[in-house]
Amino acid sequence: MAADAVYKRVVLKASGEALMGSQGFGIDVEVADRIAADIAEARSLGVEVGVVIGGGNIFRGVAVASKGGDRVTGDHMGMLATVINSLALRTSLVKLGIKAVVLSAIAMPELCETFSQRQATAYMDAGNVVIFAGGTGNPFFTTDSAAALRAAEIGANALFKGTMVDGVYSADPKAFPDATRYDRITHDDVLNKGLSVMDATAVALARENDIPIIVYSIQEKGGFGQILGGAGRYTIVSDA
Numbered sequence: 001m002a003a004d005a006v007y008k009r010v011v012l013k014a015s016g017e018a019l020m021g022s023q024g025f026g027i028d029v030e031v032a033d034r035i036a037a038d039i040a041e042a043r044s045l046g047v048e049v050g051v052v053i054g055g056g057n058i059f060r061g062v063a064v065a066s067k068g069g070d071r072v073t074g075d076h077m078g079m080l081a082t083v084i085n086s087l088a089l090r091t092s093l094v095k096l097g098i099k100a101v102v103l104s105a106i107a108m109p110e111l112c113e114t115f116s117q118r119q120a121t122a123y124m125d126a127g128n129v130v131i132f133a134g135g136t137g138n139p140f141f142t143t144d145s146a147a148a149l150r151a152a153e154i155g156a157n158a159l160f161k162g163t164m165v166d167g168v169y170s171a172d173p174k175a176f177p178d179a180t181r182y183d184r185i186t187h188d189d190v191l192n193k194g195l196s197v198m199d200a201t202a203v204a205l206a207r208e209n210d211i212p213i214i215v216y217s218i219q220e221k222g223g224f225g226q227i228l229g230g231a232g233r234y235t236i237v238s239d240a
Contacts, residue, residue, distance in 0.1 A: 034235025105137030162218025
């Protein structure tokens with residue numbers, strides 16, 4: 001690992017919406033390529049990277065339930081959306097010469113390998129970027145929870161949450177310009193204040209496994225690498 005890298009192994013959680021760019025739906029290849037370039041920069045620092053991508057740019061399972069449909073079926077559809085996004089990101093990484101593999105929580109061997117903790121860590125040890133698709137493989141759990149779970153399983157030093165804002169605020173800064181921005185906050189404070197960082201299950205899982213959550217703007221090109229290098233703008237959620 002390069003001497004200036006803050007963390008050795010991390011999981012990056014990116015929202016599916018981030019992949020839309022300005023399109024409003026689907027995948028903007030330029031955005032996928034930019035995120036891939038940020039991951040490539042992290043790899044150049046010697047950092048081992050796992051990735052979880054949401055599926056909200058294609059389908060959100062809760063949308064089915066909100067209209068009276070079956071939540072389990074809706075969540076399964078959302079899991080499939082994350083597989084599509086994961087395959088797109090792998091394509092962008094391979095274009096840059098980065099070794100990458102998609103491991104899905106739902107078996108679909110014609111498209112990608114099935115997740116196992118042993119296989120994931122073996123791939124990361126071999127220098128691959130591992131993209132975790134299919135959420136946790138279970139309904140009623142978000143991709144935030146999947147990211148925290150995978151971070152714990154692979155022994156990640158940190159969980160990066162790439163969002164549309166540059167950290168954690170006391171309220172939505174777009175709706176409330178005077179909202180307070182936190183440079184550092186604890187997992188318990190996030191839960192007690194009901195802050196919109198990640199869902200409560202994900203935050204609690206990260207807390208129980210002593211995994212700091214680093215919230216930053218995924219829209220800022222190079223932001224991921226800057227933070228890994230000890231700079232950048234972000235909020236760290238940590239009890240340390």
